Amino acid sequence: MPRLMRMLNTVRYLRPGQVLGRVWRNYSMPRPELQPAPRLRAKVNGWTTSVSRQGRWNGPTQFSFAGQSLPVATPAAWTDGSQADALWLYNLHYFDDLAASGAGSQLSADQCQQLVQRWIAENPPGQGCGWDAYPTSLRIVNWIKWSLAGNPLSAAAQHSLAVQTRWLARRLEFHLLGNHLLANAKALIFAGLHFDGPEADGWLTRGLQLLTEQLAEQILHDGGHFELSPMYHAIVLEDLLDLSNLAHVYAGQCTQLASADVSGWQPLVNGMLRWLMTMSHPDGQIAFFNDAAFGIAATPGKLCDYARRLDFAAPALPTEGITHLESSGYVRMQCGPAVLIADIGRIGPDYLPGHAHADTLTFELSLFGRRAIVNSGTSTYHSPAERQRQRGTAAHNTVEVDGQDSSEVWAQFRVARRAYPREIDLGASPDGTLSLACSHDGYRRLRGKVLHRRRWRLSADRLVVADSLSGQLQQAVARLHLHPDVEAKAGATADAASREFRLPTASGQPAQMTIEHDQTAYAQVQVLQDQWHPEFGGAIGNLCWQCELQRPANEILVRWHGPS
Secondary structure: OHHHHHHHHHHOOOOHHHHHHHHHHHHOOOOOOOOOOOOEOOOOOOOOOOOOEOOOEOOOOEEEEOOEEEEOOOHHHHOOOOOOOHHHHHHHHHOHHHHEOHHHOOOOHHHHHHHHHHHHHHOOOOOOHHHOHHHHHHHHHHHHHHHHOOOOOOHHHHHHHHHHHHHHHOOOOOOOOHHHHHHHHHHHHHHHHHEOOHHHHHHHHHHHHHHHHHHHHHEOOOOOEOOOOHHHHHHHHHHHHHHHHHHHHOOOOOHHHHHOOHHHHHHHHHHHHHHHHHOEOOOOOEOOOOOOOEOOOOOHHHHHHHHHHOOOOOOOOOOOEEEEEOOOOEEEEEEOOEEEEEEOOOOOOOOOOOOOOOOOOOEEEEEOOEEEEOOOEOOOOOOHHHHHHHHOHHHOOOEEEOOEOOOOEEOOOEEOOOOOEEEEEEEEOOOOOEEEEEEEOHHHHOOOOOEEEEEEEEOOOEEEEEEEEEOOOOOEEEEEEEOOOOEEOOOOOOOOOEEEEEEOOOOOOOEEEEEEEOOOOEEEEEEEEEEEEOEOOOOEEEEEEEEEEOOOEEEEEEEEEOOO
8 A cells, every 4th residue: 555655646736648658558559661771851051069078989889878888799799688777778769979078078970970880780779778769869969060070971870860850750759758859859940951842840840849848847047947956957958058059050041940939049048158157166167966977978178168169158157155046946145255055945946856855944055165065976776775875865065854755765766655845934144144045845744744945055154054843753864965085084083962073175275174962952963974976886885973862952063173
């Protein structure tokens, strides 16, 4: 019965179209359409250099991703799930290496051509995971971008592009929606402009229609992508930059593009750039909320550079004070050497929580230009137990009640009952202290009807985190996960009322940080060995400060001072 209820509490949030889409995909399998490719459309302007990628191919027969390097020397290797998980295989089919540059690529232009030809020969139309809609979408775009960058595609590759686009047009991911459907729309637009004639115009019309609908829904008023993952936000931002680039290449070449609201993309890009900078640490990389890791999306710096090449205005960097991304539910507080980013929002769209973590009221903290307190990151979509752990509340800097997650994350991409924020309050005092407060009802589903409320008070030399819990509970545990470069100071004892740590700074001179607690309010304070997951397939040892809350209202004090 609990499993049935969990499933019902998951499915009830889905849209009818998602359910019908899943049924349709299970029982409908179109046949590949192999007729000749349409003619190519004439280009008006040149392609502006896009974001470069880190190469994954270590020579023409060895592919590396997520810390795993395997040979791809036979046709079967493209779909062999016995050695690699689905995400590894998907990346194999993306062809991101066509966008790799300089030392990032191990393949010459001729080897890239040969790899394209090999993919065509060893992946028959409609067969294998490489023909799933998402890798097909990314591959279509990467092949066309490579062609626009001055690398001619063979007649066989042009024919394959047309076959792939026809296949995709009949396998759009309405069962998933979100960033997947945007990727489908982008691929249809790229193919619709790359080719010419009635068939290509049909792809273009469908792609532009989908894009317009999805941008209106997926890009929030504050500029954030509605799945609330900084990593996926950066991916979607690059999609929109690529489409702006493409529209310039084919400006005036078709009525569909002329009638599309291409000018409306500019404010969206500007807003997304501002959001991305707000959700980045002083080290220039994204914060880890929901599914997020380095090495998947382009870095904020590369995206800003790409935007400048396309004549978008560079976003202003966040300044001291409070920046509230109200639609997304994130808050950035900046005071002196401290930058704090807090999650006071929903986990994401109710019907699309696949990339959500049970991280309500968590936060990350940078000090002196470097990360100090971090969420645990994301290293896998495959391993069920590890995936569950990384999505769970205990992997984040918030309070876990009775061993339960604040939102019921389960399987790889599912969420049943979920936390909703309430009672948000933020402001600044005359002495410059910034404050933020919020509560969530994720634990109201428990027998004790627990409500968690948290207040942050940030000043130039300290952070006070105050938690209060109403209702009946057995145990509550607060955690602070420290960046791997933060080290415990020698001599700290296991039963000390405070913990002293050394932390690096952007200047290279170490600073000091202490975490203090009221001994009457907390029990069993420990500093444990843990893991941080900055990349897929990777884990780095770090420390986790954790304590059991002894009273309904508790405070943790984090203090710091720079090099003496």
